[in-house]
Amino acid sequence: xxxxxxxxxxxxxPWLKRWMMPLANWYADAAGYRKLGLRADDLIPEESDTxxxxxxxxxxxxxxxxxxxxxxxxxxxxxxxxLPKDQQTKPEDDYAYLSPIIExxxxxxxxxxxxEAMIVSKRKKAADAH
Amino acid sequence: MxxxxxxxxxxQRALQCHKKPCISRCFASAASGSFNYETGDAAGVKVASRDxxxxxxxxxxxxxxxxxxxxxxxxxxxxxxFTFKNTWRRSALRITRETELLGGQYTSYHSRxxxxxxxxxxxxxxxxxxxxxxxxxxxxxxxxxxLHEEVIPMMSLSRKAMLGxxxxxxxxxAHAVAFHRGLGNxxxxxxxxxxxxxxxEERLQTYSRVAYSKPNIAIVANGADHQELMKWVREFFTEVxxxxxxxxxxxxxxxxxxxxxxxxxxxxxxxAMVIAFPGxxxxxxxAYKPESQVLAALLxxxxxxxxxxxxxxxxxxxxxYPQAHxxxxxxxxxDAGLMTVSMSGDANQIRDAxxxxxxxxxxxxxxxxxxxxxxxxxxxxxxxxxxxGQNISTGIELTGAGIIQSGKPFQxxxxxxxxxxxxxxxxxxxxxxxxxGKATVSAxxxxxxxxxxxxxxxxx
Numbered sequence: 001x002x003x004x005x006x007x008x009x010x011x012x013x014p015w016l017k018r019w020m021m022p023l024a025n026w027y028a029d030a031a032g033y034r035k036l037g038l039r040a041d042d043l044i045p046e047e048s049d050t051x052x053x054x055x056x057x058x059x060x061x062x063x064x065x066x067x068x069x070x071x072x073x074x075x076x077x078x079x080x081x082x083l084p085k086d087q088q089t090k091p092e093d094d095y096a097y098l099s100p101i102i103e104x105x106x107x108x109x110x111x112x113x114x115x116e117a118m119i120v121s122k123r124k125k126a127a128d129a130h
Numbered sequence: 131m132x133x134x135x136x137x138x139x140x141x142q143r144a145l146q147c148h149k150k151p152c153i154s155r156c157f158a159s160a161a162s163g164s165f166n167y168e169t170g171d172a173a174g175v176k177v178a179s180r181d182x183x184x185x186x187x188x189x190x191x192x193x194x195x196x197x198x199x200x201x202x203x204x205x206x207x208x209x210x211x212f213t214f215k216n217t218w219r220r221s222a223l224r225i226t227r228e229t230e231l232l233g234g235q236y237t238s239y240h241s242r243x244x245x246x247x248x249x250x251x252x253x254x255x256x257x258x259x260x261x262x263x264x265x266x267x268x269x270x271x272x273x274x275x276x277l278h279e280e281v282i283p284m285m286s287l288s289r290k291a292m293l294g295x296x297x298x299x300x301x302x303x304a305h306a307v308a309f310h311r312g313l314g315n316x317x318x319x320x321x322x323x324x325x326x327x328x329x330x331e332e333r334l335q336t337y338s339r340v341a342y343s344k345p346n347i348a349i350v351a352n353g354a355d356h357q358e359l360m361k362w363v364r365e366f367f368t369e370v371x372x373x374x375x376x377x378x379x380x381x382x383x384x385x386x387x388x389x390x391x392x393x394x395x396x397x398x399x400x401x402a403m404v405i406a407f408p409g410x411x412x413x414x415x416x417a418y419k420p421e422s423q424v425l426a427a428l429l430x431x432x433x434x435x436x437x438x439x440x441x442x443x444x445x446x447x448x449x450x451y452p453q454a455h456x457x458x459x460x461x462x463x464x465d466a467g468l469m470t471v472s473m474s475g476d477a478n479q480i481r482d483a484x485x486x487x488x489x490x491x492x493x494x495x496x497x498x499x500x501x502x503x504x505x506x507x508x509x510x511x512x513x514x515x516x517x518x519g520q521n522i523s524t525g526i527e528l529t530g531a532g533i534i535q536s537g538k539p540f541q542x543x544x545x546x547x548x549x550x551x552x553x554x555x556x557x558x559x560x561x562x563x564x565x566x567g568k569a570t571v572s573a574x575x576x577x578x579x580x581x582x583x584x585x586x587x588x589x590x
Contacts, residue, residue: 057275108221115227 025091034089035082036073041098042066050109054101062097167529167539168356172363174344174372176533179351179359187256188352188522189359190248191263192530195341196241197315198463199382202328204285204319205337206240211281212334213238213247217269222276225262232258242305242313243463244531245341256354257362263349264366267342272335282329285319292318296400296574297474303572304404305461307391308468312382340378343371348530352522386466390568392583392590401575402474403484405588407564409460409467412532413545417465420511420548421556425564426469427514428499428507428557429490431456442510443494443503444471447486454479456487464535469564477579488586495561504554512549516542 010016028034033043044051055063076083167178200206214236215222229236234251247266249259292298299320306314319325340346347370351359374380388408409426411417430442432455439445448456453476461468471487473480493499518524519542529539569590571583583590 059274108223111221112223115223120231 028091028094033073034091034094036076037083037087037089038069038073039089039094039097041096042069042073044098044102050102050105051098053105054098057101057105058098066098166543167350169533169539170356170360172349172360173367175363175367175370176348176537177351177356177360177363178348178529178533178539179354179356181355182353184353185253186250187253187259187354188248188250188526189256189259189263189354190246190350190526190530191267191342192348192350192527192534193245193247193267193341194243194346194531194534195245195337196243197317198243198312199341199380200315201337201340201379201381202333203315203323204325204329205334206245207285207288207318208277208281208329208334209338209341210238210240210245211284212270212272212276212338213266215276215280216271216273217265218271219265219269225266228258229262234259236262240317241527242315242317242461244527246527246530248526253353256358260359260362261366264363264368264370267338267347268367268369268371270335270338272331272338274331277329277331277334282326285325288318289321293321294399296397296402297472299395299397300402300404300472300474300572300574301470303393303395303574304406304470304570305468307393307572308388308406308408308570309386309466310389312384313386313463313466313468336375336378339371340374340380343374345373346534348533350526350530352526386463388466388568390570390590392571392573394573394577394580394582396577397575400474401477401480401580402472403480403574403580404470404472404570404572405484405487405586406468406470406570406572408567409469410462411465411467412462412528412535413548417467418548419467419560421552421560422467422469423460423462423511423515423549424504424507424552425494425557425560426458426460427511428494428503429458429471429487430507430510431458431471434510441506443490443499444487447490448483451476451479451483451486454483456483464531468570477576480575481579481581484581484586488588491561492565492587494558495565497558499554499558501554504557507557508549508552511552512546515545515549519545 010020028040033040046052046055055066058066072083082088167180169176169178171177195206195209197206214225217225225236229249229251232251232255234249234255236247236249238245238247240246247263249262251259292302298317302316302318302320306316308314316323344367349359349363349367390408408422410419410422413420428442429444430440431444431448433440433442433445439449442458444456444458448454454473455475456471456473458469458471461470473483473487519528525542532539565588569583569588571586571588571590573580573582
């Protein structure tokens with residue numbers, strides 16, 4: 001599931017974004033997942049129907065790479081080691097490959113809920129005729 | 131006692147009631163002139179409509195994208211299953227819910243030559259559905275997840291349904307034997323077709339640009355005002371490709387050739403046998419032979435009257451085999467046709483009935499058929515042709531295909547006249563030429579019992 005965040009609020013304001021970006025980059029790097037060769041989207045908890053469905057919808061190559069990254073990270077974690085510098089995730093590789101699909105699925109279910117909760121009223125023209 | 135005054139009043143009312151059907155009949159006969167479609171061209175899209183009086187409209191896009199024209203196996207069906215799915219403007223769910231709220235229904239289906247995307251709705255909603263049709267054919271997203279989650283599972287279900295019907299199997303096999311490729315492509319992929327090898331969302335999207343390009347589609351409406359329809363089509367079909375992209379293949383163009391032969395398929399859950407001969411093409415195309423439609427009606431086999439075996443040649447000849455269901459059909463396509471005698475039921479009875487069928491055909495070819503029977507067959511063929519033209523759902527496909535292929539809509543009046551003009555000699559000659567040429571024989575089921583074409587005395 002996508003967590004609540006201030007990201008949209010900040011990216012809407014260029015001056016704030018300019019101010020926050022170095023801080024964000026420092027934080028992402030300090031979080032340490034890149035040193036295990038992971039991407040930010042690999043950290044999204046899998047235990048929900050939405051994410052499971054999103055994982056099913058991943059293109060085969062992305063799904064394969066994800067499993068590879070996770071296994072490598074487990075291995076590193078067990079061995080109490082970090083990956084060599086050249087195998088660590090570069091900031092430009094750390095893009096959102098899963099969250100757009102999750103957002104799409106969330107939008108779908110929101111639309112379904114909205115349509116389910118809709119109150120139907122008769123059309124003006126048809127109502128006048130009767 | 132009934133007073134005289136009441137009686138007269140009743141009588142008058144009865145008379146009025148009696149008058150009503152007369153009025154409506156007069157109305158219908160006056161309207162029968164307008165059974166013919168009005169045609170037009172709205173910004174490159176061919177439009178045919180007839181303004182049948184009534185509160186509902188049946189609108190359809192007929193695309194030249196049936197199995198005959200598909201570039202790879204299963205594409206026609208996949209395209210059919212992809213209609214009314216997510217588009218760039220709204221989701222599949224929204225399309226469904228909005229249609230439900232307007233009280234409409236949408237359907238899509240395909241035949242060997244055409245793919246029909248249609249909707250039925252209240253007359254006032256024409257703009258909404260015209261927009262929806264334009265959107266469905268040009269804006270569908272063709273996403274990978276819909277292909278894997280919805281389209282392919284539906285296709286494997288239709289595959290399974292097909293597996294349970296030996297008669298459908300036999301008809302498909304007869305087409306394959308008779309026409310090889312093109313019209314011979316199976317209507318639904320059978321279980322052994324390697325489907326996943328070919329189906330892929332990008333290829334489907336590319337094919338959709340060919341299938342739904344302006345020269346390949348026609349819009350047919352029943353119960354809509356022609357001018358209004360033209361206006362909405364001009365407004366909502368702007369994003370349709372003007373011509374099929376020239377770098378993409380568009381197969382199925384070559385003229386259909388009849389081959390003939392025999393195919394036998396073992397099947398566990400039923401028996402079917404199809405004996406087929408080349409038939410007549412559509413009357414909007416070149417290969418039109420009305421006599422073969424009359425011959426199909428003459429052979430018949432299935433009764434149109436309840437509780438009676440019928441009086442057609444085959445129903446008389448096979449009356450002794452009630453466990454075998456015999457039926458003659460005439461499959462009409464744009465440039466070819468196939469006359470099929472299909473039998474299904476008990477294997478032993480099919481074996482015996484099939485011999486009677488060939489015997490009956492031979493006796494027609496030898497001229498042992500009375501004038502009266504030919505007359506009856508002409509009436510039956512004429513009724514069938516006119517009825518299928520008048521029937522809204524079959525008429526839509528015939529009309530659409532007619533204007534795509536030759537610019538002429540399906541004119542039922544002409545069709546009636548040409549069938550009426552068939553003579554007894556023409557029918558006999560047609561039967562003779564069928565027996566001289568190669569036949570198509572397909573047997574599905576218990577192959578130990580079902581006969582070979584050789585046993586029946588047909589040359590394949």
